[in-house]
Amino acid sequence: MIEIKKNVYWVGVKDWSLRQFHGHELSTHRGSTYNSYLIKDEKTVLVDTVWDPYKEEFAERLEKEVGLQNIDMIVINHIEPDHGGSLGYIMSKIPNTPIYCTKNGADIIKRHFHQDWNFNIVKTGDSVKIGEYELIFVEMQMLHWPDSLLTYVKGPNVALSNDAFGQHYSPASLFNDEVDTCELYQEAIKYYANILTPFSPLIKKKVEQIKALNLPIEMIAPSHGVIWRENPMQIVEKYYEWSQDYNEGTVVIVYDTMYKATKKMAEAIGEGLAKHNVMFKMYDNSITDQSDLLTELFKAKGMIIGSCTVNNTVLRSIAGLLDEIKGHKFKNKIGAAFGSYGWSGEAAKVISKHLEEAGIKVAAEPIQFRYVPTDEELLQCVEFGESFAKALGE
Ligand code: FEO
Numbered sequence: 409m410i411e412i413k414k415n416v417y418w419v420g421v422k423d424w425s426l427r428q429f430h431g432h433e434l435s436t437h438r439g440s441t442y443n444s445y446l447i448k449d450e451k452t453v454l455v456d457t458v459w460d461p462y463k464e465e466f467a468e469r470l471e472k473e474v475g476l477q478n479i480d481m482i483v484i485n486h487i488e489p490d491h492g493g494s495l496g497y498i499m500s501k502i503p504n505t506p507i508y509c510t511k512n513g514a515d516i517i518k519r520h521f522h523q524d525w526n527f528n529i530v531k532t533g534d535s536v537k538i539g540e541y542e543l544i545f546v547e548m549q550m551l552h553w554p555d556s557l558l559t560y561v562k563g564p565n566v567a568l569s570n571d572a573f574g575q576h577y578s579p580a581s582l583f584n585d586e587v588d589t590c591e592l593y594q595e596a597i598k599y600y601a602n603i604l605t606p607f608s609p610l611i612k613k614k615v616e617q618i619k620a621l622n623l624p625i626e627m628i629a630p631s632h633g634v635i636w637r638e639n640p641m642q643i644v645e646k647y648y649e650w651s652q653d654y655n656e657g658t659v660v661i662v663y664d665t666m667y668k669a670t671k672k673m674a675e676a677i678g679e680g681l682a683k684h685n686v687m688f689k690m691y692d693n694s695i696t697d698q699s700d701l702l703t704e705l706f707k708a709k710g711m712i713i714g715s716c717t718v719n720n721t722v723l724r725s726i727a728g729l730l731d732e733i734k735g736h737k738f739k740n741k742i743g744a745a746f747g748s749y750g751w752s753g754e755a756a757k758v759i760s761k762h763l764e765e766a767g768i769k770v771a772a773e774p775i776q777f778r779y780v781p782t783d784e785e786l787l788q789c790v791e792f793g794e795s796f797a798k799a800l801g802e
Pocket of ligand 1: 486491552553632
């Protein structure tokens with residue numbers, strides 16, 4: 409147990425070695441943490457649990473430090489298994505303990521554990537006195553599940569925000585002022601880009617609502633990564649910025665290629681962007697970490713996507729990427745497509761169509777050449793890059 413504020417303790421787990429999360433969907437190069445918290449007042453309150461592979465060590469630690477029978481209530485801010493996974497094990501030891509959660513939370517807990525425990529449903533503005541301190545609840549629906557909840561501990565003024573404001577990051581220290589800021593922000597924006605982007609319009613409204621509540625937030629303690637102790641509102645302000653069609657003006661060129669003809673086109677398009685001093689990043693999608701790439705696409709103003717044609721469509725890595733782009737519901741970005749082909753030549757058109765369907769404004773007709781591009785055709789790719797650079801400014 410680590411005391412993070414008077415009588416508020418971190419009782420989570422550091423998962424240094426985690427490299428994939430959400431099954432195999434999300435890369436976690438710097439591990440993660442499952443932050444659970446314990447508040448010791450007249451009542452002893454456990455807020456969230458940890459992922460179930462750690463349930464026994466978690467329960468043993470709670471037993472040793474506080475005694476499971478002494479836990480008076482459990483708040484479940486979010487039941488996704490990385491936080492709620494150990495709830496079944498804990499409840500098997502203390503089955504009558506009241507659980508505080510949202511209506512959606514109770515529904516989803518029942519769908520996970522098939523048990524009808526002592527649920528106490530809370531909604532935004534509800535509060536519970538636990539002694540000197542008071543818990544105030546703020547629903548965080550779709551940030552990022554229907555059940556998501558923030559628990560504000562009035563007294564020490566700590567916001568236990570669950571996934572919101574978290575990062576998949578497991579440094580030695582628990583606090584933002586004691587870690588590498590570049591690493592911290594890289595992981596925070598990667599978390600937002602990969603998990604929260606589709607919900608950006610809701611996040612903007614939620615941040616406005618949190619600010620309007622005027623709670624004197626002295627610390628934000630999420631359920632992954634470090635706790636925002638120094639200037640905690642900095643991450644709330646960042647979320648506000650990220651939730652509003654965010655971009656840093658960069659361009660991502662991403663392609664897949666069989667015999668490097670499409671690669672040559674990519675490099676020539678890059679030359680065209682460079683002529684106009686556009687900062688671009690180039691990726692061969694077949695060997696690129698998709699979570700890192702989605703982070704770069706989130707930061708980009710433009711995306712230029714290429715594939716050669718196979719079986720009348722795109723290469724499989726590009727097919728997957730196009731689906732991801734659609735699912736992320738990026739806003740205020742422009743795109744274009746390119747690729748080499750042998751005879752039928754569908755790939756660039758398929759990409760262009762998918763970009764349009766994903767809400768990306770297509771800035772140019774797709775460019776494609778048969779087999780290996782000639783020097784003259786590569787010059788046309790340079791010009792394609794140049795006209796894309798101009799479209800960025802429009
Ligand atoms: Fe960290 Fe939505 O679970």
